[in-house]
Amino acid sequence: MSDKNNIFKPAKNIWNKGMNRLGKFSKTDAGESILSSILAIIAGVMFGFLLMLIFVPSDAFGGLWIIISGAFQKGNESFGNFLMYAAPIIVTGLSVGFAFKTGLFNIGATGQFTVGAFAAVFVGVRWTFLPDGMHWMVAVLAAIFAGAVWGLIPGLLKAFFNVHEVVSTIMLNYTAMYLVILGVKTYVYNSLYSESASVVSEAVIPKMGLNLIFPDSSINGGFFLAVLAVIVIYIVLKKTTFGYQLKAVGYNKDAAKYAGVNEKISTVYSMTIAGALSGLAGAIVFLTKAGAHISTTYSLMSQGFDGIAVALLGLSHPLGILASGLFFGYIKNSGFYLQSLSFSKEVIGIIVATIIYFSALSMLFRNLVKKIFAKHVEDVKGDDQ
Amino acid sequence: MEYVIEMLNITKDFPGIRANDNVTLQVKKGEIHALLGENGAGKSTLMSILFGLYQPNDGMIKVRGEEVQIRNPNDANDLHIGMVHQHFKLVHNFTVAENIVLGKEDVKNGFLKMDKAIERIKNLSEQYNFNIDPNAIISDITVGMQQRVEILKMLYRDAEIMIFDEPTAVLTPQEIEELMKIMKAMAKEGKSIILITHKLKEIKAVADRCSVLRKGKYIGTVNVNETTVEQMAEMMVGRKVLFNVVKGEIELGDSVLKVEDLNMHNKDGKQVLKDVSFEVKAGEILCVAGIEGNGQTHLVEAITGLNPHYTGKIYIHNKEITHENIRQRTLSGMGHIPEDRHKHGLVLDYTLAENMILQSYFDKEFQNYGFLKFDAISEHTNDLIQRFDIRSGRGEKTVARSMSGGNQQKAIVAREFDRNPDLMIAVQPTRGLDVGAIEYIHKQLVGLRDQNKAILLISLELDEVMSVSDRIVVMYEGELVANVYPENVTENELGLYMSGSKRGEV
Ligand SMILES: Nc1ncnc2c1ncn2[C@@H]1O[C@H](COP(=O)(O)OP(=O)(O)O)[C@@H](O)[C@H]1O
Ligand SMILES: [Mg+2]
Numbered sequence: 001m002s003d004k005n006n007i008f009k010p011a012k013n014i015w016n017k018g019m020n021r022l023g024k025f026s027k028t029d030a031g032e033s034i035l036s037s038i039l040a041i042i043a044g045v046m047f048g049f050l051l052m053l054i055f056v057p058s059d060a061f062g063g064l065w066i067i068i069s070g071a072f073q074k075g076n077e078s079f080g081n082f083l084m085y086a087a088p089i090i091v092t093g094l095s096v097g098f099a100f101k102t103g104l105f106n107i108g109a110t111g112q113f114t115v116g117a118f119a120a121v122f123v124g125v126r127w128t129f130l131p132d133g134m135h136w137m138v139a140v141l142a143a144i145f146a147g148a149v150w151g152l153i154p155g156l157l158k159a160f161f162n163v164h165e166v167v168s169t170i171m172l173n174y175t176a177m178y179l180v181i182l183g184v185k186t187y188v189y190n191s192l193y194s195e196s197a198s199v200v201s202e203a204v205i206p207k208m209g210l211n212l213i214f215p216d217s218s219i220n221g222g223f224f225l226a227v228l229a230v231i232v233i234y235i236v237l238k239k240t241t242f243g244y245q246l247k248a249v250g251y252n253k254d255a256a257k258y259a260g261v262n263e264k265i266s267t268v269y270s271m272t273i274a275g276a277l278s279g280l281a282g283a284i285v286f287l288t289k290a291g292a293h294i295s296t297t298y299s300l301m302s303q304g305f306d307g308i309a310v311a312l313l314g315l316s317h318p319l320g321i322l323a324s325g326l327f328f329g330y331i332k333n334s335g336f337y338l339q340s341l342s343f344s345k346e347v348i349g350i351i352v353a354t355i356i357y358f359s360a361l362s363m364l365f366r367n368l369v370k371k372i373f374a375k376h377v378e379d380v381k382g383d384d385q
Numbered sequence: 386m387e388y389v390i391e392m393l394n395i396t397k398d399f400p401g402i403r404a405n406d407n408v409t410l411q412v413k414k415g416e417i418h419a420l421l422g423e424n425g426a427g428k429s430t431l432m433s434i435l436f437g438l439y440q441p442n443d444g445m446i447k448v449r450g451e452e453v454q455i456r457n458p459n460d461a462n463d464l465h466i467g468m469v470h471q472h473f474k475l476v477h478n479f480t481v482a483e484n485i486v487l488g489k490e491d492v493k494n495g496f497l498k499m500d501k502a503i504e505r506i507k508n509l510s511e512q513y514n515f516n517i518d519p520n521a522i523i524s525d526i527t528v529g530m531q532q533r534v535e536i537l538k539m540l541y542r543d544a545e546i547m548i549f550d551e552p553t554a555v556l557t558p559q560e561i562e563e564l565m566k567i568m569k570a571m572a573k574e575g576k577s578i579i580l581i582t583h584k585l586k587e588i589k590a591v592a593d594r595c596s597v598l599r600k601g602k603y604i605g606t607v608n609v610n611e612t613t614v615e616q617m618a619e620m621m622v623g624r625k626v627l628f629n630v631v632k633g634e635i636e637l638g639d640s641v642l643k644v645e646d647l648n649m650h651n652k653d654g655k656q657v658l659k660d661v662s663f664e665v666k667a668g669e670i671l672c673v674a675g676i677e678g679n680g681q682t683h684l685v686e687a688i689t690g691l692n693p694h695y696t697g698k699i700y701i702h703n704k705e706i707t708h709e710n711i712r713q714r715t716l717s718g719m720g721h722i723p724e725d726r727h728k729h730g731l732v733l734d735y736t737l738a739e740n741m742i743l744q745s746y747f748d749k750e751f752q753n754y755g756f757l758k759f760d761a762i763s764e765h766t767n768d769l770i771q772r773f774d775i776r777s778g779r780g781e782k783t784v785a786r787s788m789s790g791g792n793q794q795k796a797i798v799a800r801e802f803d804r805n806p807d808l809m810i811a812v813q814p815t816r817g818l819d820v821g822a823i824e825y826i827h828k829q830l831v832g833l834r835d836q837n838k839a840i841l842l843i844s845l846e847l848d849e850v851m852s853v854s855d856r857i858v859v860m861y862e863g864e865l866v867a868n869v870y871p872e873n874v875t876e877n878e879l880g881l882y883m884s885g886s887k888r889g890e891v
Contacts, residue, residue: 241752244739251734257691258721258729259743260712 033315037363040313041327044359048351052343055351059341066341067355070334078333080210080217084288086329087226088113088281092303093310093321093328094233095277099165100316101237102270103250108154108169109278110304111176112147116279117286117294117301118180119146124199124287125188135202140225140283147279148272150176155271159264165271173300181296195293196286205287222284227322229277234318246270278304309360331355388447389414389577390435390466390546395444397430401778404430405441406601410579412546417568417578419588419609421621422598423819424791425776428581431598432548435579436468437461448546467544469535471551475523482506482519485538502541509540513567529560536567547571548579553587554817557676558847558880565591583621583819585614586848597621622821630827630852633835638667640703641808641839642688647697649683649863657683658695659863662891665808665839670830672842672854676883680863681843682724685812688841689721690714691729701808715744720806722797722814724843726790730797733786737777738766740785741800773799774825791818802829809833812843827853847876861885 022035048067052060066073071082092109099106106112120143123135130138150172157163190197208221237243248256249266256263281303286292310328314320335352343351390412397405404427412418422428433439435446437455446453448464455461461468475484482503491498506519515533523531532552539547549568553561568578568591580592588595588609595612597604597620604620618626642665649658657680665671675681686692688699690711698707701717709717723729731740742751742762751758751765766781775795777783785793798814811830815823830853834840844850850857851871859867859882867882867889881887 239757240755241746241757242755244746244757248732248735248743252728252732254728255730255732255743257711258689258723259746260710260715262710 033317033320037313037315037320037324040359040363044355044357047358048355051351051354055347056342059343062341063338063343063351066337067331067334067351070337071330073334073337075216076214077216078337080214080219081336082330082333083210083214083223083326084217084219084329085332086326087223088284088303089306089310089328089332090226090322090325091229091281091284092278092307093314093325094229094307094318095274095281096307097311097314097316097318097321098233098237098277099270099274100311101250102246102266103253104158104267104270104274105166106151106169106271106274106278107166107308108150108172108275108304109281109307110300110302111169111173112150112275112278113282113285113304113307114173114176114180114301115150116143116147116282118183118196118282119143119279120203120283120286121188121196121199121294122183124203125197128200128202130202132202135200136205136287139199139203139287140205140280143279143283143287144276145279147282148276150279151271151273151275152268155268155275158271159267173304177298177300180294181298184294184296189296190293193293194297195295198293199287201289203287204289205284218289220288222288225280225284226325229280230318230322233277237318242269278307281307306356309357312360313363315363327359328356388412389449390579391445391447391450392431392435393445393447395431395434395441395446397427397434397439397441399430403601405434405598406603408444408598408601408603410596410603411606412577412579413594414577415572415575416593417572417580417591419592419595420579420581420598421583421585421588421595421617423583423621423821424817425600425789426598426621427601428598429550432468432550432579432581435461436466436548462542462544465543465545466548467539467542467546468548469532469539469550469552471554473531473535475531475534477524478522480520480522481517481526481534481537484523484534485519485541489542506537506541509537513540513570515567527560528555529557529563532556532560532564533567540571544576546577546579548581550581551583551817552580553582553584557845559676561587585617585820588617589614599623618820621819626820626824628820628824630831632831632853635668635835635837637669638837640664641667641701642841643698643700643703644688645698645700647684647687647695647699649687649692649695651683657863658687661697661860661863661865663858663865663868665841667807667837667839668834670834670840670842670853670855672844672850672857673860674844674847674850674857674879674883675860677845679860679883681812681860683863684860685721685724685810685843689719689810718807720801720804720809722801722809722811724812726793726797731785731793733784735785736781737770737775737783737785737788737796738762738781740796741766741769741781744800744804769796769799769803773802775799791822794818795822798826798829802833805838807838809838809840810843811840813845814842815844815846815849823849847879850879851876858891859883859889865891867891 045067049060049064052063071079092113095109095112096106120139123139123142127135127138154165154168154172157168158165184196188197205221208224210219210221210223237247245261246266246269248259249261249263253263285303286294306328310321310324314324331352335348338348388411392408392410395405395408396403408431410431420428430439434441435455437457437460446455453464455464476487482499485506486502491501503519510517515537517530517533523534552564556564572578582588592609594606595609595617596606597617599621645662647658647661648656651657661684673681673684687695690709698705700706701719706714706717727733732743745751746757751762763781769775770780773795776792777788801809815826830840830842842854854871857869857871858865859879861883862885868891869889882889
């Protein structure tokens with residue numbers, strides 16, 4: 001008996017210590033957020049598994065394994081592709097999250113992404129007069145600029161005409177879609193495939209050494225641009241007076257006003273920056289060799305909506321968004337490999353979307369519960385004024 | 386069976402703090418029992434336990450001599466215990482009667498039957514002189530009336546033991562007086578009332594006995610008519626408290642704030658400021674007295690620039706600032722302790738440190754090329770925490786939302802005083818604070834004046850008006866109707882000016 005105890009004791013000790021740490025971790029602010037996000041992800045994956053059980057029960061366990069191990073299915077190729085998928089989602093997530101931190105709902109990431117994509121493709125196809133080394137940079141800047149303009153408009157509308165940004169950004173999503181289709185057909189059309197023409201190779205974002213690590217993947221430097229964007233936004237929000245002002249307006253407009261912050265200008269800045277980020281995401285997706293082309297079918301691009309889910313799961317924190325964007329990229333990439341089993345393309349789409357959105361949603365519920373609870377506590381506590 | 390309520394050796398822990406430490410409270414039938422203590426002393430926690438919102442970690446509750454478990458407010462209801470929270474829990478677009486019956490509705494065939502309820506509410510209202518219309522919509526009636534609805538709610542549920550959590554904090558002096566009458570009438574009917582407050586005058590006026598808490602501990606229970614206000618204050622704070630503001634003579638200096646012919650209309654086109662002119666000089670505390678809602682808020686909004694839609698002229702140090710924005714006014718030497726600390730005074734989701742730089746984050750002291758200097762900010766905050774005795778769970782890293790109201794106010798006061806403004810606009814700076822903190826803030830105001838600064842104090846409390854100010858102007862319906870000196874005026878006279886029954890020279 002005592003022997004057995006001795007064997008298990010170290011393991012038990014480690015377990016206890018671990019749980020203790022986790023318990024303490026969960027009490028800190030960051031710990032609570034991270035743990036709840038991870039729980040949400042587990043819930044999402046489990047729900048996806050449930051769907052697979054319903055669609056193709058015999059392949060469900062295999063499917064679950066592929067989803068979990070997706071990025072490691074094919075060595076460097078799958079891992080590189082996972083990062084490639086993640087890059088634009090991280091940036092649109094950043095766009096939505098940044099706006100949210102500053103008190104705005106940017107439902108318009110899709111539209112900003114779309115105009116950014118068009119600007120990038122337009123420059124990438126037509127401006128061949130640019131010097132080689134600069135071409136892709138100008139294309140990226142053009143995308144950022146176009147996205148910024150598409151964010152500026154609802155920003156101005158909100159600040160000076162009191163038009164709610166949810167309404168204006170939704171409308172601008174459609175405006176962007178129609179305008180861009182018109183633009184593609186007029187300027188950069190490949191009528192054979194009814195889509196935009198391929199950008200010239202100088203306009204493709206260079207690999208920046210990633211081809212050395214992931215020689216078989218089509219990943220390019222867009223991933224670095226995404227990480228750079230995360231770092232910049234992190235610094236702006238955390239370390240600068242500018243971010244301090246924007247967040248103050250987001251948390252409490254009246255107090256910001258009291259402190260002499262011009263909340264109108266602040267709103268305009270926030271939306272413009274959010275738009276610029278989504279525009280950048282457009283460039284990251286379409287300035288690739290892999291043959292991404294803007295389609296001329298009348299449907300909104302999904303990347304912007306992914307951004308909402310990413311921001312939600314990442315709790316609008318730049319680092320959280322980096323992590324949740326990576327998760328989304330991971331799942332999307334895994335979805336690609338699900339084709340090796342007997343899941344149809346549509347079912348895979350449903351499973352991937354379910355995992356992603358269910359995670360984000362369960363996060364929302366957690367937040368909701370916490371908020372309700374916090375409010376309750378406050379009601380009781382608030383009495384001591 | 387001498388006591389209706391006995392809370393014996395109650396202990397309640399929150400993460401990191403013991404809110405109640407072996408507290409005992411015994412309430413007799415038909416008495417008004419005051420529960421006195423500074424902010425954070427644990428009064429609300431104790432009452433929340435009695436009302437079933439929290440479970441104690443230790444201790445026993447007896448109601449009418451029998452030990453009971455109060456697991457939730459429904460249990461409390463069944464024991465005929467009712468509570469009026471400081472923040473009323475009313476549905477704003479419902480009528481008075483609908484709010485009162487909510488949760489105890491009469492239903493017949495799926496339809497609400499209100500006749501009987503309305504009848505009963507009318508009777509109760511008459512019995513206690515409530516003067517309330519059961520069919521009025523909540524959002525149309527005053528805060529004082531809303532409180533009566535809360536009281537009616539308890540009466541309607543046959544509450545025998547009534548808990549009032551700082552009921553007077555939101556009321557005007559007149560409303561307070563009426564509330565006291567109502568409480569006395571209810572006590573006469575045999576109801577037992579527990580009154581949470583930190584206003585000693587009110588305890589003197591209505592309570593029979595008073596129990597004191599300090600930092601979660603039970604200090605003692607006294608008979609109110611055998612105890613002086615000073616003694617109770619000392620029990621509460623743990624040291625002697627000065628009630629009179631000590632103030633020396635001081636020579637008035639140059640004009641710091643001058644206001645000429647201010648006029649303002651609100652959104653509905655009603656005139657809220659009418660030809661307001663006055664001046665505050667260096668070394669002067671000018672108090673704007675008046676009943677709430679007579680234009681004081683608008684006056685402050687105009688002077689601080691929060692609302693630029695006015696006509697007239699404003700000068701600081703004889704330089705016109707009429708058209709300057711809020712930031713420019715702040716920089717020209719204006720400090721502002723706002724009326725609503727949650728709306729304007731703090732960003733509740735920011736930490737204490739972040740709130741401490743709200744008016745100065747752009748200053749060279751706290752930023753370098755647009756990057757915040759966190760070391761300087763944290764040093765600054767810790768210095769203020771020390772000097773102004775701001776208490777919070779996690780020091781500078783505490784999120785403002787989680788601080789107690791008193792300490793939130795102290796934080797704002799600290800921030801504004803530390804900027805050493807030439808003109809301090811203090812709007813009800815001591816609202817809801819306990820005597821210790823009030824004494825402290827008054828001292829700060831006088832100290833600032835002694836450094837030859839100008840202070841514009843907006844206050845509803847006559848005590849404060851009389852003791853702190855050097856000169857008093859009274860505001861009534863957007864107009865200044867009197868300009869008097871505290872040595873030549875009585876509280877009564879001031880009351881007449883404030884209610885519009887008398888006008889003087891301005
Ligand atoms: N729900 C809660 N969670 C954590 N701490 C609390 C909670 N409610 C009250 N406290 C803390 O307990 C102490 C007593 O608070 P409270 O009973 O509200 O005091 P009072 O009503 O006398 O001002 C304070 O330090 C307060 O911060
Ligand atoms: Mg309280």
